[in-house]
Amino acid sequence: MNFNGFSFDTAVQNALSELDNNGRIPHAIIIECENKDTALSAAKYLAMYTVCTSREKPCGTCLNCQKASLMSHPDISYAYPEKKSKTYSIEQIRSIAKDAYILPNEANAKVYIFEEADNRLSVIAQNSFLKLLEEPPQNVHFILLCENAQNLLVTILSRCTVVRLKQKAKISEKSLENAQKIVNGILSSREYDLLLALNVLSDKQGADETLSAVRTLLRDGLAVSVGGSTLLDGTLGKNLAARFTKGQIIQMIELTQSSAIKIKQNININLLTTWLCGEYRRISWQR
Ligand SMILES: [Zn+2]
Missing domain, CATH: 1.20.272 (Zinc Finger, Delta Prime; domain 3)
Structure with missing residues:
Protein backbone atom coordinates (compact mmCIF):
# COMPACT_ATOMS: atom_id res chain seq x y z
CA MET A 1 0.00 0.00 0.00
CA ASN A 2 1.26 3.41 -0.96
CA PHE A 3 0.88 6.09 1.70
CA ASN A 4 2.92 8.80 -0.01
CA GLY A 5 0.74 11.85 -0.48
CA PHE A 6 -1.75 10.68 2.16
CA SER A 7 -1.77 12.23 5.60
CA PHE A 8 -2.31 9.17 7.82
CA ASP A 9 -0.29 8.74 11.00
CA THR A 10 1.76 5.58 11.46
CA ALA A 11 -0.85 3.84 13.61
CA VAL A 12 -3.53 4.31 10.93
CA GLN A 13 -1.10 3.26 8.18
CA ASN A 14 -0.31 0.08 10.07
CA ALA A 15 -3.97 -0.70 10.69
CA LEU A 16 -4.84 -0.19 7.02
CA SER A 17 -1.82 -2.20 5.83
CA GLU A 18 -3.08 -5.18 7.80
CA LEU A 19 -6.13 -5.29 5.53
CA ASP A 20 -3.98 -5.82 2.46
CA ASN A 21 -3.63 -9.36 1.23
CA ASN A 22 -1.64 -9.55 -2.01
CA GLY A 23 -3.18 -6.39 -3.37
CA ARG A 24 -6.70 -7.19 -2.27
CA ILE A 25 -8.75 -6.11 0.72
CA PRO A 26 -11.53 -8.13 2.45
CA HIS A 27 -15.00 -7.90 0.93
CA ALA A 28 -16.55 -6.62 4.16
CA ILE A 29 -14.71 -4.19 6.41
CA ILE A 30 -15.79 -2.33 9.52
CA ILE A 31 -13.74 0.74 10.35
CA GLU A 32 -14.21 1.62 14.00
CA CYS A 33 -13.08 5.11 14.86
CA GLU A 34 -14.29 7.87 17.16
CA ASN A 35 -13.26 10.49 14.64
CA LYS A 36 -15.69 10.44 11.71
CA ASP A 37 -13.33 12.36 9.41
CA THR A 38 -10.48 9.93 9.97
CA ALA A 39 -12.83 7.01 9.36
CA LEU A 40 -14.08 8.55 6.13
CA SER A 41 -10.56 9.32 4.90
CA ALA A 42 -9.57 5.73 5.60
CA ALA A 43 -12.62 4.42 3.71
CA LYS A 44 -11.90 6.72 0.76
CA TYR A 45 -8.31 5.53 0.76
CA LEU A 46 -9.36 1.86 0.71
CA ALA A 47 -11.84 2.56 -2.09
CA MET A 48 -9.11 4.29 -4.07
CA TYR A 49 -6.81 1.34 -3.40
CA THR A 50 -9.47 -0.98 -4.78
CA VAL A 51 -10.07 0.89 -8.04
CA CYS A 52 -6.49 2.04 -8.76
CA THR A 53 -4.85 0.33 -11.71
CA SER A 54 -1.26 1.36 -11.02
CA ARG A 55 1.38 -0.92 -9.58
CA GLU A 56 1.94 1.24 -6.51
CA LYS A 57 -1.61 1.40 -5.19
CA PRO A 58 -3.24 3.83 -4.68
CA CYS A 59 -1.14 6.08 -6.92
CA GLY A 60 -3.41 9.08 -6.41
CA THR A 61 -2.83 10.21 -9.99
CA CYS A 62 -4.48 7.71 -12.38
CA LEU A 63 -7.97 8.49 -13.65
CA ASN A 64 -9.55 5.99 -11.24
CA CYS A 65 -7.75 7.56 -8.29
CA GLN A 66 -8.66 11.08 -9.35
CA LYS A 67 -12.34 10.22 -9.65
CA ALA A 68 -12.18 8.38 -6.32
CA SER A 69 -10.67 11.38 -4.59
CA LEU A 70 -13.39 13.66 -6.04
CA MET A 71 -16.00 11.15 -4.87
CA SER A 72 -17.21 10.89 -8.45
CA HIS A 73 -16.07 7.37 -9.33
CA PRO A 74 -19.04 5.41 -10.72
CA ASP A 75 -17.94 2.24 -8.92
CA ILE A 76 -17.64 3.82 -5.48
CA SER A 77 -20.97 4.49 -3.80
CA TYR A 78 -21.67 6.39 -0.61
CA ALA A 79 -24.95 5.27 0.89
CA TYR A 80 -26.89 8.04 2.60
CA PRO A 81 -30.29 7.68 4.30
CA GLU A 82 -33.18 9.03 2.24
CA LYS A 83 -34.38 12.57 2.87
CA LYS A 84 -35.49 13.39 6.42
CA SER A 85 -34.64 9.88 7.60
CA LYS A 86 -31.81 9.16 9.99
CA THR A 87 -31.62 5.50 9.07
CA TYR A 88 -31.41 3.43 5.91
CA SER A 89 -34.70 2.01 4.70
CA ILE A 90 -35.06 -1.67 3.85
CA GLU A 91 -35.80 -0.63 0.25
CA GLN A 92 -32.46 1.17 0.15
CA ILE A 93 -30.60 -1.92 1.33
CA ARG A 94 -32.48 -4.00 -1.23
CA SER A 95 -31.63 -1.64 -4.06
CA ILE A 96 -27.98 -1.64 -2.99
CA ALA A 97 -28.10 -5.44 -3.01
CA LYS A 98 -29.47 -5.40 -6.56
CA ASP A 99 -26.92 -2.85 -7.69
CA ALA A 100 -24.06 -4.84 -6.19
CA TYR A 101 -24.69 -7.67 -8.64
CA ILE A 102 -24.27 -5.36 -11.63
CA LEU A 103 -20.71 -5.43 -12.98
CA PRO A 104 -18.47 -2.43 -12.31
CA ASN A 105 -18.37 0.38 -14.88
CA GLU A 106 -14.77 1.50 -15.02
CA ALA A 107 -12.79 -0.34 -12.37
CA ASN A 108 -12.36 -4.03 -11.65
CA ALA A 109 -14.36 -3.83 -8.45
CA LYS A 110 -17.12 -1.91 -6.73
CA VAL A 111 -17.08 -0.34 -3.28
CA TYR A 112 -20.00 0.67 -1.07
CA ILE A 113 -19.29 2.94 1.86
CA PHE A 114 -21.73 3.30 4.77
CA GLU A 115 -20.95 6.17 7.13
CA GLU A 116 -22.21 6.01 10.73
CA ALA A 117 -23.35 2.44 10.15
CA ASP A 118 -23.91 1.90 13.88
CA ASN A 119 -26.50 4.71 13.91
CA ARG A 120 -28.00 4.42 10.46
CA LEU A 121 -28.46 0.66 10.13
CA SER A 122 -31.49 -0.42 12.14
CA VAL A 123 -31.68 -4.02 13.32
CA ILE A 124 -34.10 -4.84 10.49
CA ALA A 125 -31.81 -3.17 7.94
CA GLN A 126 -28.83 -5.08 9.36
CA ASN A 127 -30.68 -8.35 9.04
CA SER A 128 -31.50 -7.59 5.44
CA PHE A 129 -27.88 -6.51 4.87
CA LEU A 130 -26.74 -9.82 6.31
CA LYS A 131 -27.94 -11.74 3.27
CA LEU A 132 -25.67 -9.62 1.13
CA LEU A 133 -22.70 -10.35 3.39
CA GLU A 134 -23.42 -14.08 3.41
CA GLU A 135 -23.33 -14.36 -0.37
CA PRO A 136 -21.27 -11.38 -1.46
CA PRO A 137 -21.16 -10.69 -5.20
CA GLN A 138 -17.68 -11.08 -6.67
CA ASN A 139 -15.34 -8.09 -6.55
CA VAL A 140 -17.66 -6.07 -4.37
CA HIS A 141 -16.46 -4.46 -1.15
CA PHE A 142 -18.55 -3.08 1.68
CA ILE A 143 -16.98 -0.63 4.11
CA LEU A 144 -18.97 0.18 7.23
CA LEU A 145 -17.86 3.11 9.36
CA CYS A 146 -18.83 3.28 12.99
CA GLU A 147 -17.95 4.81 16.30
CA ASN A 148 -18.58 1.60 18.19
CA ALA A 149 -18.62 -1.70 16.32
CA GLN A 150 -20.27 -3.34 19.34
CA ASN A 151 -23.46 -1.52 18.34
CA LEU A 152 -23.74 -3.74 15.27
CA LEU A 153 -25.28 -7.21 15.40
CA VAL A 154 -22.92 -10.06 16.27
CA THR A 155 -23.94 -11.75 13.04
CA ILE A 156 -22.76 -8.72 11.04
CA LEU A 157 -19.55 -8.40 13.07
CA SER A 158 -18.65 -12.03 12.52
CA ARG A 159 -18.76 -11.61 8.74
CA CYS A 160 -16.65 -8.47 8.63
CA THR A 161 -13.01 -7.68 9.17
CA VAL A 162 -12.93 -5.06 11.91
CA VAL A 163 -10.18 -2.47 11.89
CA ARG A 164 -9.87 -0.13 14.86
CA LEU A 165 -8.31 3.25 14.31
CA LYS A 166 -7.01 4.83 17.51
CA GLN A 167 -7.50 3.31 20.94
CA LYS A 168 -11.06 3.38 22.13
CA ALA A 169 -11.95 5.05 25.42
CA LYS A 170 -11.86 2.65 28.32
CA ILE A 171 -15.07 1.77 30.13
CA SER A 172 -15.47 3.95 33.24
ZN1 LIG B 1 -4.30 5.16 -9.13
Whole structure:
Protein backbone atom coordinates (compact mmCIF):
# COMPACT_ATOMS: atom_id res chain seq x y z
CA MET A 1 0.00 0.00 0.00
CA ASN A 2 1.26 3.41 -0.96
CA PHE A 3 0.88 6.09 1.70
CA ASN A 4 2.92 8.80 -0.01
CA GLY A 5 0.74 11.85 -0.48
CA PHE A 6 -1.75 10.68 2.16
CA SER A 7 -1.77 12.23 5.60
CA PHE A 8 -2.31 9.17 7.82
CA ASP A 9 -0.29 8.74 11.00
CA THR A 10 1.76 5.58 11.46
CA ALA A 11 -0.85 3.84 13.61
CA VAL A 12 -3.53 4.31 10.93
CA GLN A 13 -1.10 3.26 8.18
CA ASN A 14 -0.31 0.08 10.07
CA ALA A 15 -3.97 -0.70 10.69
CA LEU A 16 -4.84 -0.19 7.02
CA SER A 17 -1.82 -2.20 5.83
CA GLU A 18 -3.08 -5.18 7.80
CA LEU A 19 -6.13 -5.29 5.53
CA ASP A 20 -3.98 -5.82 2.46
CA ASN A 21 -3.63 -9.36 1.23
CA ASN A 22 -1.64 -9.55 -2.01
CA GLY A 23 -3.18 -6.39 -3.37
CA ARG A 24 -6.70 -7.19 -2.27
CA ILE A 25 -8.75 -6.11 0.72
CA PRO A 26 -11.53 -8.13 2.45
CA HIS A 27 -15.00 -7.90 0.93
CA ALA A 28 -16.55 -6.62 4.16
CA ILE A 29 -14.71 -4.19 6.41
CA ILE A 30 -15.79 -2.33 9.52
CA ILE A 31 -13.74 0.74 10.35
CA GLU A 32 -14.21 1.62 14.00
CA CYS A 33 -13.08 5.11 14.86
CA GLU A 34 -14.29 7.87 17.16
CA ASN A 35 -13.26 10.49 14.64
CA LYS A 36 -15.69 10.44 11.71
CA ASP A 37 -13.33 12.36 9.41
CA THR A 38 -10.48 9.93 9.97
CA ALA A 39 -12.83 7.01 9.36
CA LEU A 40 -14.08 8.55 6.13
CA SER A 41 -10.56 9.32 4.90
CA ALA A 42 -9.57 5.73 5.60
CA ALA A 43 -12.62 4.42 3.71
CA LYS A 44 -11.90 6.72 0.76
CA TYR A 45 -8.31 5.53 0.76
CA LEU A 46 -9.36 1.86 0.71
CA ALA A 47 -11.84 2.56 -2.09
CA MET A 48 -9.11 4.29 -4.07
CA TYR A 49 -6.81 1.34 -3.40
CA THR A 50 -9.47 -0.98 -4.78
CA VAL A 51 -10.07 0.89 -8.04
CA CYS A 52 -6.49 2.04 -8.76
CA THR A 53 -4.85 0.33 -11.71
CA SER A 54 -1.26 1.36 -11.02
CA ARG A 55 1.38 -0.92 -9.58
CA GLU A 56 1.94 1.24 -6.51
CA LYS A 57 -1.61 1.40 -5.19
CA PRO A 58 -3.24 3.83 -4.68
CA CYS A 59 -1.14 6.08 -6.92
CA GLY A 60 -3.41 9.08 -6.41
CA THR A 61 -2.83 10.21 -9.99
CA CYS A 62 -4.48 7.71 -12.38
CA LEU A 63 -7.97 8.49 -13.65
CA ASN A 64 -9.55 5.99 -11.24
CA CYS A 65 -7.75 7.56 -8.29
CA GLN A 66 -8.66 11.08 -9.35
CA LYS A 67 -12.34 10.22 -9.65
CA ALA A 68 -12.18 8.38 -6.32
CA SER A 69 -10.67 11.38 -4.59
CA LEU A 70 -13.39 13.66 -6.04
CA MET A 71 -16.00 11.15 -4.87
CA SER A 72 -17.21 10.89 -8.45
CA HIS A 73 -16.07 7.37 -9.33
CA PRO A 74 -19.04 5.41 -10.72
CA ASP A 75 -17.94 2.24 -8.92
CA ILE A 76 -17.64 3.82 -5.48
CA SER A 77 -20.97 4.49 -3.80
CA TYR A 78 -21.67 6.39 -0.61
CA ALA A 79 -24.95 5.27 0.89
CA TYR A 80 -26.89 8.04 2.60
CA PRO A 81 -30.29 7.68 4.30
CA GLU A 82 -33.18 9.03 2.24
CA LYS A 83 -34.38 12.57 2.87
CA LYS A 84 -35.49 13.39 6.42
CA SER A 85 -34.64 9.88 7.60
CA LYS A 86 -31.81 9.16 9.99
CA THR A 87 -31.62 5.50 9.07
CA TYR A 88 -31.41 3.43 5.91
CA SER A 89 -34.70 2.01 4.70
CA ILE A 90 -35.06 -1.67 3.85
CA GLU A 91 -35.80 -0.63 0.25
CA GLN A 92 -32.46 1.17 0.15
CA ILE A 93 -30.60 -1.92 1.33
CA ARG A 94 -32.48 -4.00 -1.23
CA SER A 95 -31.63 -1.64 -4.06
CA ILE A 96 -27.98 -1.64 -2.99
CA ALA A 97 -28.10 -5.44 -3.01
CA LYS A 98 -29.47 -5.40 -6.56
CA ASP A 99 -26.92 -2.85 -7.69
CA ALA A 100 -24.06 -4.84 -6.19
CA TYR A 101 -24.69 -7.67 -8.64
CA ILE A 102 -24.27 -5.36 -11.63
CA LEU A 103 -20.71 -5.43 -12.98
CA PRO A 104 -18.47 -2.43 -12.31
CA ASN A 105 -18.37 0.38 -14.88
CA GLU A 106 -14.77 1.50 -15.02
CA ALA A 107 -12.79 -0.34 -12.37
CA ASN A 108 -12.36 -4.03 -11.65
CA ALA A 109 -14.36 -3.83 -8.45
CA LYS A 110 -17.12 -1.91 -6.73
CA VAL A 111 -17.08 -0.34 -3.28
CA TYR A 112 -20.00 0.67 -1.07
CA ILE A 113 -19.29 2.94 1.86
CA PHE A 114 -21.73 3.30 4.77
CA GLU A 115 -20.95 6.17 7.13
CA GLU A 116 -22.21 6.01 10.73
CA ALA A 117 -23.35 2.44 10.15
CA ASP A 118 -23.91 1.90 13.88
CA ASN A 119 -26.50 4.71 13.91
CA ARG A 120 -28.00 4.42 10.46
CA LEU A 121 -28.46 0.66 10.13
CA SER A 122 -31.49 -0.42 12.14
CA VAL A 123 -31.68 -4.02 13.32
CA ILE A 124 -34.10 -4.84 10.49
CA ALA A 125 -31.81 -3.17 7.94
CA GLN A 126 -28.83 -5.08 9.36
CA ASN A 127 -30.68 -8.35 9.04
CA SER A 128 -31.50 -7.59 5.44
CA PHE A 129 -27.88 -6.51 4.87
CA LEU A 130 -26.74 -9.82 6.31
CA LYS A 131 -27.94 -11.74 3.27
CA LEU A 132 -25.67 -9.62 1.13
CA LEU A 133 -22.70 -10.35 3.39
CA GLU A 134 -23.42 -14.08 3.41
CA GLU A 135 -23.33 -14.36 -0.37
CA PRO A 136 -21.27 -11.38 -1.46
CA PRO A 137 -21.16 -10.69 -5.20
CA GLN A 138 -17.68 -11.08 -6.67
CA ASN A 139 -15.34 -8.09 -6.55
CA VAL A 140 -17.66 -6.07 -4.37
CA HIS A 141 -16.46 -4.46 -1.15
CA PHE A 142 -18.55 -3.08 1.68
CA ILE A 143 -16.98 -0.63 4.11
CA LEU A 144 -18.97 0.18 7.23
CA LEU A 145 -17.86 3.11 9.36
CA CYS A 146 -18.83 3.28 12.99
CA GLU A 147 -17.95 4.81 16.30
CA ASN A 148 -18.58 1.60 18.19
CA ALA A 149 -18.62 -1.70 16.32
CA GLN A 150 -20.27 -3.34 19.34
CA ASN A 151 -23.46 -1.52 18.34
CA LEU A 152 -23.74 -3.74 15.27
CA LEU A 153 -25.28 -7.21 15.40
CA VAL A 154 -22.92 -10.06 16.27
CA THR A 155 -23.94 -11.75 13.04
CA ILE A 156 -22.76 -8.72 11.04
CA LEU A 157 -19.55 -8.40 13.07
CA SER A 158 -18.65 -12.03 12.52
CA ARG A 159 -18.76 -11.61 8.74
CA CYS A 160 -16.65 -8.47 8.63
CA THR A 161 -13.01 -7.68 9.17
CA VAL A 162 -12.93 -5.06 11.91
CA VAL A 163 -10.18 -2.47 11.89
CA ARG A 164 -9.87 -0.13 14.86
CA LEU A 165 -8.31 3.25 14.31
CA LYS A 166 -7.01 4.83 17.51
CA GLN A 167 -7.50 3.31 20.94
CA LYS A 168 -11.06 3.38 22.13
CA ALA A 169 -11.95 5.05 25.42
CA LYS A 170 -11.86 2.65 28.32
CA ILE A 171 -15.07 1.77 30.13
CA SER A 172 -15.47 3.95 33.24
CA GLU A 173 -15.63 2.40 36.73
CA LYS A 174 -19.20 3.61 37.09
CA SER A 175 -20.41 2.01 33.84
CA LEU A 176 -18.68 -1.26 34.67
CA GLU A 177 -20.30 -1.28 38.10
CA ASN A 178 -23.75 -0.59 36.57
CA ALA A 179 -23.21 -3.28 33.96
CA GLN A 180 -22.18 -5.82 36.60
CA LYS A 181 -25.40 -5.05 38.48
CA ILE A 182 -27.41 -5.69 35.32
CA VAL A 183 -25.65 -8.99 34.59
CA ASN A 184 -26.13 -10.07 38.21
CA GLY A 185 -29.78 -9.16 37.73
CA ILE A 186 -29.91 -11.39 34.64
CA LEU A 187 -28.41 -14.22 36.72
CA SER A 188 -30.81 -13.62 39.62
CA SER A 189 -33.96 -15.68 39.92
CA ARG A 190 -35.92 -12.64 41.08
CA GLU A 191 -37.32 -10.42 38.36
CA TYR A 192 -37.23 -7.45 40.73
CA ASP A 193 -33.40 -7.59 40.97
CA LEU A 194 -33.06 -7.21 37.21
CA LEU A 195 -35.66 -4.46 36.93
CA LEU A 196 -33.95 -2.53 39.70
CA ALA A 197 -30.52 -2.91 38.07
CA LEU A 198 -31.88 -1.76 34.70
CA ASN A 199 -32.96 1.52 36.30
CA VAL A 200 -29.43 2.83 35.77
CA LEU A 201 -30.29 3.17 32.07
CA SER A 202 -32.47 6.19 32.90
CA ASP A 203 -29.23 8.17 32.77
CA LYS A 204 -29.25 8.35 28.99
CA GLN A 205 -25.75 9.80 28.80
CA GLY A 206 -24.23 6.80 30.51
CA ALA A 207 -26.64 4.23 29.08
CA ASP A 208 -24.67 3.60 25.90
CA GLU A 209 -21.44 2.93 27.79
CA THR A 210 -23.23 0.77 30.37
CA LEU A 211 -24.87 -1.36 27.67
CA SER A 212 -21.55 -1.64 25.91
CA ALA A 213 -20.06 -2.97 29.16
CA VAL A 214 -23.01 -5.39 29.55
CA ARG A 215 -22.21 -6.77 26.09
CA THR A 216 -18.56 -7.21 26.99
CA LEU A 217 -19.54 -9.02 30.21
CA LEU A 218 -21.89 -11.30 28.25
CA ARG A 219 -19.07 -11.93 25.78
CA ASP A 220 -16.94 -12.93 28.75
CA GLY A 221 -19.57 -15.58 29.45
CA LEU A 222 -19.35 -16.73 25.85
CA ALA A 223 -15.54 -16.74 26.08
CA VAL A 224 -15.59 -18.97 29.18
CA SER A 225 -17.97 -21.43 27.52
CA VAL A 226 -15.59 -21.85 24.56
CA GLY A 227 -12.46 -21.87 26.71
CA GLY A 228 -11.34 -18.37 25.74
CA SER A 229 -10.05 -15.58 27.93
CA THR A 230 -12.27 -12.93 29.52
CA LEU A 231 -11.89 -9.17 29.16
CA LEU A 232 -13.70 -7.64 32.12
CA ASP A 233 -14.93 -10.11 34.71
CA GLY A 234 -13.85 -13.74 34.95
CA THR A 235 -16.20 -14.63 37.80
CA LEU A 236 -19.31 -13.26 36.12
CA GLY A 237 -18.14 -14.96 32.92
CA LYS A 238 -17.98 -18.31 34.72
CA ASN A 239 -21.41 -17.78 36.28
CA LEU A 240 -22.92 -16.94 32.91
CA ALA A 241 -21.31 -19.92 31.20
CA ALA A 242 -22.52 -22.24 33.97
CA ARG A 243 -26.08 -20.98 33.82
CA PHE A 244 -26.76 -20.37 30.10
CA THR A 245 -26.06 -22.05 26.78
CA LYS A 246 -23.97 -20.30 24.12
CA GLY A 247 -27.14 -19.73 22.10
CA GLN A 248 -28.82 -18.00 25.03
CA ILE A 249 -25.82 -15.74 25.64
CA ILE A 250 -25.64 -14.80 21.94
CA GLN A 251 -29.34 -13.91 22.01
CA MET A 252 -28.74 -11.74 25.07
CA ILE A 253 -25.83 -9.96 23.38
CA GLU A 254 -28.00 -9.23 20.34
CA LEU A 255 -30.82 -8.06 22.58
CA THR A 256 -28.45 -5.68 24.38
CA GLN A 257 -27.21 -4.36 21.04
CA SER A 258 -30.69 -3.68 19.76
CA SER A 259 -31.65 -1.88 22.96
CA ALA A 260 -28.58 0.37 22.65
CA ILE A 261 -29.84 1.32 19.19
CA LYS A 262 -33.37 1.89 20.55
CA ILE A 263 -32.04 4.29 23.20
CA LYS A 264 -30.35 6.31 20.47
CA GLN A 265 -33.69 6.45 18.68
CA ASN A 266 -35.21 8.15 21.75
CA ILE A 267 -37.48 5.38 22.94
CA ASN A 268 -39.23 5.92 26.32
CA ILE A 269 -36.74 4.60 28.85
CA ASN A 270 -39.32 3.08 31.23
CA LEU A 271 -40.90 1.14 28.41
CA LEU A 272 -37.48 0.01 27.29
CA THR A 273 -36.34 -1.27 30.70
CA THR A 274 -39.62 -3.17 31.22
CA TRP A 275 -39.35 -4.71 27.76
CA LEU A 276 -35.64 -5.46 28.19
CA CYS A 277 -36.24 -7.12 31.55
CA GLY A 278 -38.97 -9.31 30.05
CA GLU A 279 -36.79 -10.27 27.09
CA TYR A 280 -33.73 -11.17 29.19
CA ARG A 281 -35.94 -13.34 31.35
CA ARG A 282 -37.69 -14.92 28.37
CA ILE A 283 -34.28 -15.93 26.96
CA SER A 284 -33.14 -17.15 30.42
CA TRP A 285 -36.01 -19.59 30.68
CA GLN A 286 -35.64 -21.01 27.20
CA ARG A 287 -34.93 -24.70 26.96
ZN1 LIG B 1 -4.30 5.16 -9.13
